[in-house]
Amino acid sequence: MTATAVNARRLIFPALMLVVGGGWQAFTGIAAIAHGGYFTAPAGYAFEFNIAAWGWVHLIVGVFAIAVGIALFSGRPAARLLALILASASLIANFLWLPIEPGWSIAVIGLDAVVIWALATAGGDRP
Structure with a gap:
């Protein structure tokens, strides 16, 4: 089995979780854009943007996370790096x-933390 195939097998779980998390993120964004009145920011919240703007942030991060999660199935190092960046961006957006x-x-x-952990510990063959 080639090194790329071994790496791809190790990345199946984080790739699948990134796609699932991206889907959740995208649906949250769609809900915030379509039904912004359902979501309300507490009074005095430091990051108080328009709820529709938050919806667009979630939708964009979610769509990119789905795309990078699908690319991660290939096992390429660039996809792994992008997946780490996207999972981190998703974690920060959801924290806010x-x-x-x-x-x-x-x-x-929690899902993003698991994805980051899985990507960080799924090391390839080292000499």
């Missing part, structure tokens, strides 16, 4: 979204 939708944010933050 935490006061608006705490339950959903905690679930996605």
Whole structure:
């Protein structure tokens, strides 16, 4: 088995979790854009943007996470690096979204942490 095939097998779990997390993120974005009145920011929240703007942030991060998750199935190092960046961006976006939708944010933050851990520990063959 080639080194690329071994790396691809080690990245199946984080790739799948990134696609699932990206889907959750995209659906949150669509819900915030379509039904912004459902989500409300607490008074005095430091990152108080328009809810539709937060929706666009979540939708964009989610769509990119899905695309990078699919690319991660190839096992290429560039896809792995992009996946780490996207999972980190998703984690930060959901941390900032935490006061608006705490339950959903905690679930996605946990999923992103698992993806980052899986990507960081799925090392390839080292000499």
